[in-house]
Amino acid sequence: MTTIAIPSGMPQYDDVPRYDVAAVRADFPILDREINGHPLVYLDSANTSHKPRQVLDVLREHYERHNANVSRSVHTLGTEATEAYEGARAKIATFVNAPSVDEVVFTKNSTEAINLVAYAFANASLRFDAARSASSGGTDDRFRLGPGDEIVISEMEHHSNIVPWQLLAERTGATLRWFPVTDAGRLDESGLTDLVNERTKIVSLVHMSNILGTVNATSRITARVREVGALLLLDCSQSVPHMPIDVVDLDADFIVFTGHKMCGPTGIGVLWGRAELLAAMPPVLGGGSMIETVTMGGSTFAAPPARFEAGTPPIAEAVALGAAVDYLSGLGMRAVQWHEKQLTAYALDALGTVPGLRIFGPEVPVGRGGTISFALGDVHPHDVGQVLDSLGVQVRVGHHCARPVCTRFGVPATTRASFYLYTTTEEIDALVAGLEQVRKVFG
Amino acid sequence: MQLESLYQEIILDHYKHPHGRGLRDAADPADQVGEAHHVNPTCGDEVTIRVATDGDTLHDVSYDGMGCSISQASASVLHELLTGRAAAEAFEVHAAFLALLSGRGEVTPDEDVLGDGVAFEGVARYPARVKCALLPWMAFKDAAARAGVGASPTEVKA
Numbered sequence: 001m002t003t004i005a006i007p008s009g010m011p012q013y014d015d016v017p018r019y020d021v022a023a024v025r026a027d028f029p030i031l032d033r034e035i036n037g038h039p040l041v042y043l044d045s046a047n048t049s050h051k052p053r054q055v056l057d058v059l060r061e062h063y064e065r066h067n068a069n070v071s072r073s074v075h076t077l078g079t080e081a082t083e084a085y086e087g088a089r090a091k092i093a094t095f096v097n098a099p100s101v102d103e104v105v106f107t108k109n110s111t112e113a114i115n116l117v118a119y120a121f122a123n124a125s126l127r128f129d130a131a132r133s134a135s136s137g138g139t140d141d142r143f144r145l146g147p148g149d150e151i152v153i154s155e156m157e158h159h160s161n162i163v164p165w166q167l168l169a170e171r172t173g174a175t176l177r178w179f180p181v182t183d184a185g186r187l188d189e190s191g192l193t194d195l196v197n198e199r200t201k202i203v204s205l206v207h208m209s210n211i212l213g214t215v216n217a218t219s220r221i222t223a224r225v226r227e228v229g230a231l232l233l234l235d236c237s238q239s240v241p242h243m244p245i246d247v248v249d250l251d252a253d254f255i256v257f258t259g260h261k262m263c264g265p266t267g268i269g270v271l272w273g274r275a276e277l278l279a280a281m282p283p284v285l286g287g288g289s290m291i292e293t294v295t296m297g298g299s300t301f302a303a304p305p306a307r308f309e310a311g312t313p314p315i316a317e318a319v320a321l322g323a324a325v326d327y328l329s330g331l332g333m334r335a336v337q338w339h340e341k342q343l344t345a346y347a348l349d350a351l352g353t354v355p356g357l358r359i360f361g362p363e364v365p366v367g368r369g370g371t372i373s374f375a376l377g378d379v380h381p382h383d384v385g386q387v388l389d390s391l392g393v394q395v396r397v398g399h400h401c402a403r404p405v406c407t408r409f410g411v412p413a414t415t416r417a418s419f420y421l422y423t424t425t426e427e428i429d430a431l432v433a434g435l436e437q438v439r440k441v442f443g
Numbered sequence: 444m445q446l447e448s449l450y451q452e453i454i455l456d457h458y459k460h461p462h463g464r465g466l467r468d469a470a471d472p473a474d475q476v477g478e479a480h481h482v483n484p485t486c487g488d489e490v491t492i493r494v495a496t497d498g499d500t501l502h503d504v505s506y507d508g509m510g511c512s513i514s515q516a517s518a519s520v521l522h523e524l525l526t527g528r529a530a531a532e533a534f535e536v537h538a539a540f541l542a543l544l545s546g547r548g549e550v551t552p553d554e555d556v557l558g559d560g561v562a563f564e565g566v567a568r569y570p571a572r573v574k575c576a577l578l579p580w581m582a583f584k585d586a587a588a589r590a591g592v593g594a595s596p597t598e599v600k601a
Binding site: 403 | 450486487489509510512513575
């Protein structure tokens with residue numbers, strides 16, 4: 001056998017970023033819980049992640065020490081709260097390598113972020129809006145849709161990246177088209193040049209599927225989107241928490257993600273958009289903080305991101321999301337990604353030993369993340385989930401807000417196990433043992 | 444938690460060996476036939492219930508569906524309990540089943556009224572599964588109304 005040595009100075013095989021999982025788990029108080037007399041085995045992080053003490057502490061400290069409204073007070077507390085809120089925006093901008101901090105718009109979640117873009121299109125497409133001043137962005141043709149224009153999504157989207165575009169298409173007369181999904185659970189790009197064409201105004205795609213676990217390779221799609229002059233939105237709800245994301249590298253126009261899946265609190269999400277596009281977009285929600293000047297005759301609007309953050313924002317939640325980003329950066333997103341890749345490889349092998357188990361989505365740990373959907377024979381996922389819960393194992397069952405994927409694979413629902421930076425191989429063993437119990441009850 | 448209280452043998456038996464499954468045409472062409480298809484949007488469970496009645500007696504309550512053990516066993520029990528019953532009686536059983544499932548495990552079921560339906564007592568303690576058990580019963584109510592037999596005034600407090 002010949003051994004090929006990698007020259008010194010080059011990255012070596014065992015040169016992978018790592019962290020101490022046991023130490024990480026100690027940061028998450030909830031992981032000490034028992035469920036139905038068993039240690040908690042939480043395999044539902046694609047649904048929502050747990051929050052480390054470092055994030056919970058910041059949330060509490062904000063309310064105990066710095067609570068005030070933002071962007072409208074000269075007093076000390078108001079200044080502190082504003083600095084913390086804007087500081088969080090800067091952390092998030094750095095986290096996804098945004099060229100400018102003003103490209104980060106805080107929203108409630110990914111759903112709201114996608115809707116924000118869709119409604120900006122809808123607003124720009126209203127006929128009487130064409131007469132609006134340039135400051136509202138209402139005259140930009142890139143956001144105007146009508147009959148003959150096309151919106152492109154895929155069959156593997158979460159409902160939050162389907163329904164807003166269906167509504168937009170209905171309201172503007174534009175046509176909604178989509179990429180199909182292959183039997184292996186990959187995006188079928190074979191029709192790319194036909195699907196994305198000179199009529200396409202926006203392509204909105206999931207980066208990592210919340211049900212199949214597939215991580216979509218986007219470069220060919222991006223190239224085609226650029227060729228036809230359309231816009232590209234990537235739903236990164238499932239990728240930003242799990243891998244390094246660089247918006248410059250991705251070359252998207254918009255990305256969205258949500259705080260609660262990345263160690264942050266609920267109620268805070270992010271729309272990142274290229275500065276020039278955000279500046280050209282009409283406002284969506286009107287109210288305080290998003291204006292430049294208001295008269296009874298009309299208003300002009302603030303520059304982004306304020307233009308899209310009407311009303312008092314989720315301040316403490318944003319600050320805590322900043323802390324979550326610090327936590328993730330402390331571990332290193334490469335290390336998180338590597339940890340989950342190992343777990344995924346382990347889980348795919350382990351699940352492969354369960355008789356009658358069928359995996360939906362890629363069966364190799366390549367181009368996929370640590371979210372695995374499966375069927376166990378004919379046993380309904382609700383029943384699978386119920387038996388697993390009796391053993392402390394928390395998985396999600398149902399259609400995962402991605403019903404077209406279930407339809408594509410001919411099942412009403414699936415059982416889904418999803419991993420995160422605190423998941424261990426022992427927990428995957430507990431899942432596999434639990435599935436044996438399911439087979440006993442329903443066999 | 445005691446998994447056995449949820450998955451009682453009676454429920455698993457109805458699930459594995461459903462009674463009277465399949466949608467059937469009315470045996471008597473004079474019968475009124477009503478059908479309703481209900482889905483549980485959170486889990487994708489589906490059930491179709493068809494009621495054939497002369498206005499007094501439910502000649503047949505047939506069904507088809509796919510879903511979890513609880514929803515499908517519930518449809519089987521519903522068929523068994525209500526087929527051949529007087530409409531008024533059927534609605535009493537319907538009300539008793541709803542009361543049991545809305546009772547958070549604190550309602551003691553009457554076996555004389557509910558038959559195998561008493562096995563669902565345990566399900567009432569699992570809020571996430573109550574809707575599974577009620578799915579066929581809600582579809583039945585709609586199907587019966589479409590067949591011209593009055594819907595029970597009972598409302599579910601789920």
